[in-house]
Amino acid sequence: MTIIGEQVKTYAEKNPNKLAIQVDKDKVTYKELILHIEQIQQQLLQEVKPIRGKTIAILLENDISWMEVFLAVVNLGGIAVPIKVDGEQKYVKAILEDVKPNIVVTREKRVEDFPFVQQYHILSMSSLYQLPQRFLKPEKLDGKDLFFIGYERADPEELLGITRSHQSWENSFWEEEASLFITEEDTILLPGALSSHEFLYTAVHSLHIGATILLKRNFSPGDVIQSMKAGTTMYVTPSMYEQLKAEEDFSEQCTLQKIIITCTNWSVHEREEAITLLPHTDIYACFAEKELGKVSIQEVKDPTIVQGSIGKPLASVKLSVRDQDGIEVEQGEVGQLYVSSPWLFAGYHNKKRETDEVFVGDWASVGHLAYQDANGQMILIGHKNTVIQLENRVIYPEEVEEVLLTHPSLEEVLVTQLERDEGLRVAVLYKNRTNQTITHEEIQTLCQENLEFDKCPDEYIEVSSFYYKSSGEIDIKKMKKWLSQVEVQRL
Numbered sequence: 001m002t003i004i005g006e007q008v009k010t011y012a013e014k015n016p017n018k019l020a021i022q023v024d025k026d027k028v029t030y031k032e033l034i035l036h037i038e039q040i041q042q043q044l045l046q047e048v049k050p051i052r053g054k055t056i057a058i059l060l061e062n063d064i065s066w067m068e069v070f071l072a073v074v075n076l077g078g079i080a081v082p083i084k085v086d087g088e089q090k091y092v093k094a095i096l097e098d099v100k101p102n103i104v105v106t107r108e109k110r111v112e113d114f115p116f117v118q119q120y121h122i123l124s125m126s127s128l129y130q131l132p133q134r135f136l137k138p139e140k141l142d143g144k145d146l147f148f149i150g151y152e153r154a155d156p157e158e159l160l161g162i163t164r165s166h167q168s169w170e171n172s173f174w175e176e177e178a179s180l181f182i183t184e185e186d187t188i189l190l191p192g193a194l195s196s197h198e199f200l201y202t203a204v205h206s207l208h209i210g211a212t213i214l215l216k217r218n219f220s221p222g223d224v225i226q227s228m229k230a231g232t233t234m235y236v237t238p239s240m241y242e243q244l245k246a247e248e249d250f251s252e253q254c255t256l257q258k259i260i261i262t263c264t265n266w267s268v269h270e271r272e273e274a275i276t277l278l279p280h281t282d283i284y285a286c287f288a289e290k291e292l293g294k295v296s297i298q299e300v301k302d303p304t305i306v307q308g309s310i311g312k313p314l315a316s317v318k319l320s321v322r323d324q325d326g327i328e329v330e331q332g333e334v335g336q337l338y339v340s341s342p343w344l345f346a347g348y349h350n351k352k353r354e355t356d357e358v359f360v361g362d363w364a365s366v367g368h369l370a371y372q373d374a375n376g377q378m379i380l381i382g383h384k385n386t387v388i389q390l391e392n393r394v395i396y397p398e399e400v401e402e403v404l405l406t407h408p409s410l411e412e413v414l415v416t417q418l419e420r421d422e423g424l425r426v427a428v429l430y431k432n433r434t435n436q437t438i439t440h441e442e443i444q445t446l447c448q449e450n451l452e453f454d455k456c457p458d459e460y461i462e463v464s465s466f467y468y469k470s471s472g473e474i475d476i477k478k479m480k481k482w483l484s485q486v487e488v489q490r491l
Helices: 006-014 030-047 064-075 089-099 110-115 115-119 167-170 173-180 197-209 221-230 238-245 267-275 352-356 397-406 440-450 476-485
Strands: 020-024 024-029 055-059 079-082 103-106 122-124 146-151 161-165 186-191 212-215 231-238 258-262 282-289 293-299 320-323 335-340 367-370 377-383 389-392 393-396 410-420 423-432 460-464
Touching: 006 030, 006 197, 020 030, 020 352, 024 030, 024 064, 030 064, 030 393, 055 089, 055 440, 064 197, 089 115, 089 146, 089 161, 103 110, 110 115, 122 397, 146 167, 146 320, 167 197, 173 197, 173 293, 186 221, 197 212, 197 231, 197 410, 212 460, 221 238, 231 238, 238 258, 267 377, 320 367, 377 397, 389 410, 389 423, 393 397, 397 410, 397 440, 410 476, 423 440, 440 460
Parallel strands: 020 212, 055 079, 055 103, 079 146, 103 122, 186 212, 186 231, 231 258, 258 282, 423 460
Antiparallel strands: 020 024, 146 161, 282 293, 320 335, 335 367, 367 377, 389 393, 410 423
């Protein structure tokens, strides 16, 4: 069974009264969820004929209706295009122009917020919940059909629509369930937006196995901490975890059995800190990319996991480290990490050149640099787009940042290349934790004691804050632009 939503229907037949989704005080059982989905499907079938392969943009608030519309669309063969409802106008407009949806599902208020939406065929939520005049039978689907185009980057000039087939998600649920020990008995807290790839995937996965999901309309650390009491498992991004950790009562209030963090890898310092902070909670770090899907999982308390390791690959995942010519390198040699699995994406929407750059046959890479150590663990050391090469120096920013973040006074750092009058230089931008300070000299000493001489940065710049992308990552372009416009103290 490889069609998204079919397993949810099967589970609802056996467990109709079980709670499926809760958002604050709003609740829906599995039986009610399926009834709502089928009602929406009938309205969609009468609006779009045929609906299979048609694009349906979802511009809605983070609530139960969002999930019902999504499952209704994809289970009919439509291609859902989630759009962040709190996104900037230029971001929303750029996505719509790129995908040219057949329908935009939204509320009247959002049409006021984004008036350019009116040039598309709009279906309001109120119309979708009306009783249909007649019942139409949906088409039979294939697991290779596309069901999703996801856009994550906020910059319209960098838009990449990630496309996926039903089987690329549906077939991965069961293997991930076994690796993370997630069952229908779990109540899973999802504090992020469903328009984000990782939270949508987890929500769909949770419903397919019969779990209960707790959604939040907006991310608020204090609100999430209060909701942890009702959950057994929580999925978060690294930036969310950092915000939760900064709350005084986080450790005291956390009764969760599991916390699952989607990131490239966690440093030894971060792992040790998490174990101390939450000794009774199992914490897992998943190496995943939107294009690659879940690649590997590491249990944070596992003492065999070394610095930089991505953990244990899922059973159906194959890994390969290759040079610039695509030849597999020897153990211990740095190269580009390639992944082969049944869960790779189908390509970027209308971007053949960019898609071809990712795939080499059945293998795909998004630019991570890695090597395999003597024990067979895959060690990430950087990314091809961030590696700094100056004359005879090769610097992996992630390696330097990892060393810097071992200092308790530093909250966040960015290692990047800057163009100065004296030439290209490697700079550290750093932000101190509240009520803590560190001098340039102390940072310089920390680097000299833990890094090879040619990997040590050339200058150190303190900042009060960073610019961020919608994904939560530091926006390097904006930080460089800011630096070019202001006077900063540098060593």
